[in-house]
Amino acid sequence: MPKVQSINQILLPDALPNFRNLGATLRIILLVNGVVMLAVIAQAVSVRDIVQRFIDSSAFVQPVLLSSLLLLYILNDRLARLVYWKGVVAVTSLVVLVTLAIAYLGGDLYAPTFEDMSFHAWRNALLSSAITALLLVYFKLRALSLSTALHDARLQALQARIRPHFLFNSINAVLSIVRADPKRAETALEDMADLFRMAMADSQKMVLLRREIELSRQYLSLEKLRLGERLVESWQIDEALNDALIPPLILQPLLENAVYHGIEPLSEGGVIEVRLARVGSELHLDVRNPCRGQYGLHNGNKMALENIRERLALQFDVEAKYTVESGSDYYHVHIQLPYVKEEENE
Numbered sequence: 001m002p003k004v005q006s007i008n009q010i011l012l013p014d015a016l017p018n019f020r021n022l023g024a025t026l027r028i029i030l031l032v033n034g035v036v037m038l039a040v041i042a043q044a045v046s047v048r049d050i051v052q053r054f055i056d057s058s059a060f061v062q063p064v065l066l067s068s069l070l071l072l073y074i075l076n077d078r079l080a081r082l083v084y085w086k087g088v089v090a091v092t093s094l095v096v097l098v099t100l101a102i103a104y105l106g107g108d109l110y111a112p113t114f115e116d117m118s119f120h121a122w123r124n125a126l127l128s129s130a131i132t133a134l135l136l137v138y139f140k141l142r143a144l145s146l147s148t149a150l151h152d153a154r155l156q157a158l159q160a161r162i163r164p165h166f167l168f169n170s171i172n173a174v175l176s177i178v179r180a181d182p183k184r185a186e187t188a189l190e191d192m193a194d195l196f197r198m199a200m201a202d203s204q205k206m207v208l209l210r211r212e213i214e215l216s217r218q219y220l221s222l223e224k225l226r227l228g229e230r231l232v233e234s235w236q237i238d239e240a241l242n243d244a245l246i247p248p249l250i251l252q253p254l255l256e257n258a259v260y261h262g263i264e265p266l267s268e269g270g271v272i273e274v275r276l277a278r279v280g281s282e283l284h285l286d287v288r289n290p291c292r293g294q295y296g297l298h299n300g301n302k303m304a305l306e307n308i309r310e311r312l313a314l315q316f317d318v319e320a321k322y323t324v325e326s327g328s329d330y331y332h333v334h335i336q337l338p339y340v341k342e343e344e345n346e
Helices: 022-043 047-074 076-080 084-109 117-161 164-177 182-199 209-230 251-263 299-319
Strands: 205-208 231-237 244-246 270-279 282-290 321-326 330-338
Touching: 022 047, 022 117, 022 299, 047 076, 047 084, 047 117, 076 084, 084 117, 164 182, 164 209, 182 209, 205 209, 209 231, 209 244, 209 251, 209 270, 244 282, 251 270, 251 282, 251 299, 251 330, 299 321, 299 330
Parallel strands: 231 270
Antiparallel strands: 205 244, 270 282, 282 330, 321 330
């Protein structure tokens, strides 16, 4: 059985930051250099002195910072399995060891004015452990705030996804065929149950892309009960994505907007084109549909799409991209995510 995966950008309050996340790495680099700059400004006697002191400090700080980040990147999965307090101890100890190693290996290069090399090394080890502790506190507080925001976004997403008009239309469509085609009506009810079950699922867990595709096709089948031949779907799916994982219910709301704001207003209907492809370490999702007039001005459309944008930002930080392109007769949504592969139970 496949193992359920958590979202890439960890949002649990009692969890270490994901050291393989680009956003987390950028924040660490900026915050550490910010602390160094503040320390330099506090000691400097002139603007020129600030520049020189920062260069001198960076000669030691940057090797420690980059070496620590590299080791944390490599050990990220093992650290994530530890109880939070043990993880904090492990991360802090690793940074201290890296600091001591670079201080002793650098020798006079980093401390030409120090008579006691041990004092220089252990002083910097103490400072690096303090900065590490402050960074972990920052990420913990950030996780606490984002976990609340994600919960709110999930509630908004449920309101956007389970729209009264969709439920009303689906029930009416099922009632219209329940006598003439009971088997099809039964299948439609099962599809509705799957959609609502997924909507109520934990939004902090990743799901298999093929399950998301299956669910989206079930949704389109329900809409075809009332739109008939006006609704045509076209799928292009990269076989390399068979084991990919994505956040739940990212694709279905896009299709719902394509139907509600694109196909339904057109008397002749149209084709919804869905393309899923892997490019290197990225997963690309495209949904394109015909439309009439100012598609992007519908409030319902804005709420659902903005909802997805917020969820991606919360879960993947800067590693996810969301873009919209629209014209007089088409609407195109493009989402770029990190490619996360399904892991099998050991």
